[in-house]
Structure formats: C-alpha cells, structure tokens
Amino acid sequence: MASTTPTKTADSEKITLNLGFVDLGRIDLLVQEGFYSNRSDFIRTAIRNQIDSHGEIVTRSIARNTMDLGLRHVSRAELQALRDKGEMLHISVVGLARIAADVTPELASATIGSITVLGALQASDDLRKALADRIH
Template identity: 55%
Template sequence: MAPSYLSLENMPKLNLVDTSRPKGGETEKITINLGPIDLGQIDLLVEEGFYSTRTDLIRTAIRNQLAVHAQVVTETVTRRAMVLGLQHFSRRDLEAAQAANEQFDVHVLGLASIAADVSPELAVATIASVVVLGAFHASPAVKAALKGRIR
C-alpha cells in the first residue's frame, strides 16, 4: 500500500506545545547590521534607562512590529495549515506513522524538532516534506537525509 499524505485531522498524535515566548535555551541567535547613528541612538536609550540592554530594545521593537502584523500572521498560519509554536517528533511518533504506512508534512511557524534517537531511515520513511519558518532542530544525519524535502 502506498503511503498516504495526511491532513492535520488525520495526523498521528504528536506532542504539540503552543508557546508564545521562548524559555531559557529556546532562543536562536541572529546578527543584524546597523549604522553607527542607529547604534548610537540605541546606546543613548540604554544609557538613559529606557531599556536595560541593546538586546532589550531590539526584542521590544521586534515584538511591537509582530503585534502590528499579528492578524496577518494568524490568517497566514491558518491558510497554510501550519502549527504555531513548537512541534516535536519523537521516535515513537514516527514509528507509529511508519506502522500505519503513512507520511506527513511538517509545516511549522516556530520550532520543529525531531528527537535525537530518530534514524535517518525512519525520518525519510515518515516525513514527506518540511517547511519551517523559525528553527528546525534535528540531528545532522536526519537533516541530510531530508535535505531534498526541506523548503
């Protein structure tokens, strides 16, 4: 029997957690380039006590912009049938899909993670495609095996 691609309604039971704010080690580092005048203004606001650090100002600015566009994000996540937050795939989750001879698409806005004990063969047998806007955590071997399926 050929694998069937599952809709969200038919997807095997997975461990899903919707998180709006990352906890301690759940952040990703980004690098931005700023001109000296922008950087100087940021430093001035920090020095004057408006923000505790440069990072505090940048996080606040990003959150404010995300709040401005929250409706668009919500509508797009719904339209694309994406998981918002964290979606973790354990070896047990993927083995259940394999036993049912099923594959599914991973569509996440946030963090998608595949357990470290998942073999590349199991991932290839059960995951048809991966679209993650945010961060995708998996072993290097699993990422390499899914390379042609990650968009």
C-alpha cells in the same frame, strides 16, 4: 569518561544584524537613559512590537497555510506509528520544529514527506542530510 549531564536545548536563535552608527547611537542613548536594559532588550522589544502590529496578518497566514505555531516536537513513537500505518508526515511550523534525537535517518526518510519551518529546525546532522531534499 562521557558526561551524563543532559544537553540544554537552546530556546532561541542567534542572529546577526547590521545597523548604521546613528541608529546604534540612538539605541545606546535609550539604554543609557534606562528605557532598556541593553541593546538586545531594545531589539527584541522592537521586533515583538513589529510582529504584534501585523498580528492579524500572521494569524490569517498561519490558518491559511495550516501551520503549527510554536513548538512542534516529532518523536520516534509518532514516526513509528505513521510507518506502521503507511502514512507520511508533512511538518509545517512557525517557530521551532524539533525531531527527537533517537529518530534514525531511515525512520525519518520513510515517514517525513516534507518539512517547512519559518523559524528554526532542531535535528541531528544525519537527519538533516537524510531529509535535505524535503526541507524547505
């Protein structure tokens, strides 16, 4: 019997990072001293601080490139309306772009002209295959 529990969507992306032993030891020391709860907490904080230190540059770049910041959800209804008008959608996101699970590869191919994501794209494997030449 199939499960009726909704699938939880991840709100973050896992990355792999290689660090030298000395840097790793310094991080562990700061964790041990109570400055951070764990290595991941330190790394997330360090990344946020770096992004904040370049905040003006990021803001100007987003404005210059007319990109959405944060979550961009593309629904079936939005794509159907575009198809009915004969228009194409060009998705450009810094953050997460998510294409609804009920969007068919045919509808996506007919209405999505390009996808540029700096972050993560959540879409079914079938959609990814159908749009492979439009994902940058």
